[in-house]
Amino acid sequence: MHFFSRTFFHLVAALCLLTASTGCGSALTVTRVNSEEKKPNNVWVFFTVEKGDEPVAGLEADDFKIYEDGELVSRFESQQTIQNPEVAAVMYTLLLLDVSGSITDSGQIDPLVDSAQMFTERVGKTQKVGVYAFDGSEKLHPVVPFTETEGAVKGGLEGLRSFKPKDPSTNLHGAVVQGLQVLKEGLDKEKKPLKFGTLVVFSDGADRAARVSREELAEELAKKEYEHFDRFAIGIGEPEELASARLSEIGRDGTEEGNDQAKVKEAFERIASKIEAHSKRFYLLSYCTPARKGQHVVRIEVDTDKVEGKGFLEYTFDADGFGPPPHCDPERKPTFKLDAVEQPEKAK
Incomplete structure (x- = not known):
C-alpha cells in the first residue's frame, strides 16, 4: 500500500513537470x-x-x-x-441581425432593435461593435460600422425600426460567410498585435434563399483564418424552423434558442454576458x-x-x-x- 502511494505520488509529480x-x-x-x-x-x-x-x-x-x-x-x-x-490588444464583435420578412412583417422588429441596443451598449464598453443586417438579398446591409461611439450605434439601430426588406427571404448562410469576412477585414486594419474577433448571429429560422449551401457554409466556417473567432447564435422562432436552421453549428461557442418572442432580450443578455466574461x-x-x-x-x-x-x-x-x-x-x-x-x- 505504501509502495503504491509513493509510486503514485512520483507519477503525479512527473506529470506536473511535463505540464508546468x-x-x-x-x-x-x-x-x-x-x-x-x-x-x-x-x-x-x-x-x-x-x-x-x-x-x-x-x-x-x-x-x-x-x-x-x-x-x-x-x-x-x-x-x-x-x-x-x-x-496591446483589440477586440471586435460583429452583430448580424435577421430583418427578413418574417421579422419585419410580424411586428418583431422593435423588440429586436431594443435587444440589439442593450447588447451593443454592454459589449461596447470593452470592445468595438459593428452591426449588419440581412434579409434575402445577396449582400449584407451595413447598419453601424465598427465603432466605440455609443451614439453612433444607437442611431444606426434606430433606423432599423422602419426597415423594409427588398427581398423578404432569408440569406442566413450567405450573411454568416460575409460577416466573417467583414470581421476579419476590420481586425486586419488594426495595428495592435493581439486581435480577437466575435461573431454573433440572430435569426428566427432557416436559410431560405439558398444562395450559399450548408456545405459551402461549413467549408467557410472551417477556414483557418477564422479558427480563433468566437461564434455565438441566437434563435427565437418556431421550433421546426430553428431545428432546420441548425444554429448551433454557427454558434460554436454558445447558442440561445426559444420560441417565446417576449424573451428575445433575455437571450441577447446571456450572450452579452458570455462575451463580457471573455474580455475580462x-x-x-x-x-x-x-x-x-x-x-x-x-x-x-x-x-x-x-x-x-x-x-x-x-x-x-x-x-x-x-x-x-x-x-x-x-x-x-x-x-x-x-x-x-x-x-x-x-x-x-
Missing part, C-alpha cells in the same frame, strides 16, 4: 498569450486566467507572485503592475526583472484569496545586455511582435 506551463492539480488555468522583454530590463506577459470554463476577473498586481529560476522576485524590486490590456479574463503584467544576463525561467503564479485555487505559467526569456541606464519604467507599453502571438483557448 499551466500548472498541475490547480483549479486555475493560466495561459500565456504573448510575452516580450526589452532593455533596460522590462518584461511584459499577456495571459488569461480561468477557473474551469469561467474567466477570473478583477485580479490586481499584488495577486500575482513572480519567480525567476525558482526564486521569488520582490514586489519592491520588480515594481510589478497590471497594465490595461487595450494597450485577459491580463497584461509588466515588471522590471533583476536579471542582467543569460536565459531565465519566469513563473507567474496566481496567489490570492479573491479566488479559490492556484495556477501558474512558465516560460524562458533572454536577459543578455540588460541593466540601467536608463532606469526601468514598468508603465512602459509593450510592442509585441505579430509572429509571437499565441491564441488562447476560446471561452465556453
Whole structure:
C-alpha cells in the first residue's frame, strides 16, 4: 500500500513537470498569450486566467507572485503592475441581425432593435461593435460600422425600426460567410498585435434563399483564418424552423434558442454576458526583472484569496545586455511582435 502511494505520488509529480506551463492539480488555468522583454530590463506577459470554463476577473498586481529560476522576485524590486490590456490588444464583435420578412412583417422588429441596443451598449464598453443586417438579398446591409461611439450605434439601430426588406427571404448562410469576412477585414486594419474577433448571429429560422449551401457554409466556417473567432447564435422562432436552421453549428461557442418572442432580450443578455466574461479574463503584467544576463525561467503564479485555487505559467526569456541606464519604467507599453502571438483557448 505504501509502495503504491509513493509510486503514485512520483507519477503525479512527473506529470506536473511535463505540464508546468499551466500548472498541475490547480483549479486555475493560466495561459500565456504573448510575452516580450526589452532593455533596460522590462518584461511584459499577456495571459488569461480561468477557473474551469469561467474567466477570473478583477485580479490586481499584488495577486500575482513572480519567480525567476525558482526564486521569488520582490514586489519592491520588480515594481510589478497590471497594465490595461487595450494597450496591446483589440477586440471586435460583429452583430448580424435577421430583418427578413418574417421579422419585419410580424411586428418583431422593435423588440429586436431594443435587444440589439442593450447588447451593443454592454459589449461596447470593452470592445468595438459593428452591426449588419440581412434579409434575402445577396449582400449584407451595413447598419453601424465598427465603432466605440455609443451614439453612433444607437442611431444606426434606430433606423432599423422602419426597415423594409427588398427581398423578404432569408440569406442566413450567405450573411454568416460575409460577416466573417467583414470581421476579419476590420481586425486586419488594426495595428495592435493581439486581435480577437466575435461573431454573433440572430435569426428566427432557416436559410431560405439558398444562395450559399450548408456545405459551402461549413467549408467557410472551417477556414483557418477564422479558427480563433468566437461564434455565438441566437434563435427565437418556431421550433421546426430553428431545428432546420441548425444554429448551433454557427454558434460554436454558445447558442440561445426559444420560441417565446417576449424573451428575445433575455437571450441577447446571456450572450452579452458570455462575451463580457471573455474580455475580462485577459491580463497584461509588466515588471522590471533583476536579471542582467543569460536565459531565465519566469513563473507567474496566481496567489490570492479573491479566488479559490492556484495556477501558474512558465516560460524562458533572454536577459543578455540588460541593466540601467536608463532606469526601468514598468508603465512602459509593450510592442509585441505579430509572429509571437499565441491564441488562447476560446471561452465556453
